[in-house]
Amino acid sequence: MDLGAAVFYAVAAATIVASLGVVVTRSVVYSALLLILALALTGLVYLLLLSDFLALVQILVYGGTVSILLLFALMLTRPRESPVLNHSGWPLAALGAVLTLGTLVFAVVTTSWGDLARTFASSASTAERTARSAAPARLGPEELGTALFTTWAVPFEIASVVLLVALVGSLLVARASEDSEAVSEAEPLPGPQSQAEAGA
Amino acid sequence: MVPIEHVLIFNAIMFCIGMYGVMARRNGVLVLMAIELMLNAVAINLVAFSSRIDPVGGSGIVFAIFVITIAAAELGLGLAIVLRVYRMRTSVNVDEVDFMRW
Numbered sequence: 001m002d003l004g005a006a007v008f009y010a011v012a013a014a015t016i017v018a019s020l021g022v023v024v025t026r027s028v029v030y031s032a033l034l035l036i037l038a039l040a041l042t043g044l045v046y047l048l049l050l051s052d053f054l055a056l057v058q059i060l061v062y063g064g065t066v067s068i069l070l071l072f073a074l075m076l077t078r079p080r081e082s083p084v085l086n087h088s089g090w091p092l093a094a095l096g097a098v099l100t101l102g103t104l105v106f107a108v109v110t111t112s113w114g115d116l117a118r119t120f121a122s123s124a125s126t127a128e129r130t131a132r133s134a135a136p137a138r139l140g141p142e143e144l145g146t147a148l149f150t151t152w153a154v155p156f157e158i159a160s161v162v163l164l165v166a167l168v169g170s171l172l173v174a175r176a177s178e179d180s181e182a183v184s185e186a187e188p189l190p191g192p193q194s195q196a197e198a199g200a
Numbered sequence: 201m202v203p204i205e206h207v208l209i210f211n212a213i214m215f216c217i218g219m220y221g222v223m224a225r226r227n228g229v230l231v232l233m234a235i236e237l238m239l240n241a242v243a244i245n246l247v248a249f250s251s252r253i254d255p256v257g258g259s260g261i262v263f264a265i266f267v268i269t270i271a272a273a274e275l276g277l278g279l280a281i282v283l284r285v286y287r288m289r290t291s292v293n294v295d296e297v298d299f300m301r302w
Contacts, residue, residue, distance in 0.1 A: 049247050076283060144265075151259075166274070166276055174283055
């Protein structure tokens with residue numbers, strides 16, 4: 001076994017342990033910290049699968065923003081009573097997850113991936129094949145950027161619209177209740193108009 | 201070089217852990233975290249397909265970028281809804297959020 005494979009198996013095992021910790025630990029803060037660890041290890045997996053740009057994106061997006069967002073959400077939603085984190089039906093959920101895992105592993109083992117790769121390579125046109133033989137084996141940010149803004153330009157624009165809608169929508173959802181609370185709290189107090197009248 | 205089957209089985213395990221978390225957790229924030237785990241497993245799968253089956257096309261990596269984008273948008277929106285529910289109910293337990301049931 002070469003060094004790269006050994007490192008991959010070690011990272012994969014650590015990621016699985018961290019993910020298990022996310023769903024079984026009894027403290028929400030430990031759960032969030034283990035999730036950040038699992039997402040950072042996922043960045044390492046991307047690096048081992050030879051996509052360094054994606055590893056960078058993973059660390060930036062998940063390690064930088066998503067973790068902060070999750071920790072803030074946990075701090076803002078502290079439950080009053082001592083929390084019971086799991087449903088009473090969690091053994092059923094575990095059974096369902098294990099059955100799904102069995103199905104997925106069966107599907108992975110029975111599929112012949114080598115044939116699939118060969119079929120994929122032979123189905124490419126000759127122009128593509130010459131491009132493939134000329135292209136470098138590793139996809140750098142340059143090739144990815146070219147692909148993103150030529151082949152995938154329309155999905156890219158749709159994704160930007162989705163991001164904008166999500167931004168405005170989450171702002172609306174988070175702000176609206178503040179306004180209604182402010183109105184309901186202000187109602188029993190004298191309004192600014194009556195105060196102005198009293199001052200006059 | 202790690203064979204693709206091992207990468208796929210690793211991601212199947214991670215996906216099922218996330219699935220268990222979605223079904224078993226009561227806290228809304230923890231459910232969102234488990235959804236992040238599932239989306240991550242799928243993104244690694246796409247990268248594995250890209251690097252093992254189509255090493256120079258790059259479609260899998262572009263798809264993984266889109267998955268990360270949508271996951272970030274989903275998490276922001278989900279946390280906004282959780283915060284709103286917490287203000288209305290002072291609870292983030294998903295089994296107590298039943299005011300949209302008819």
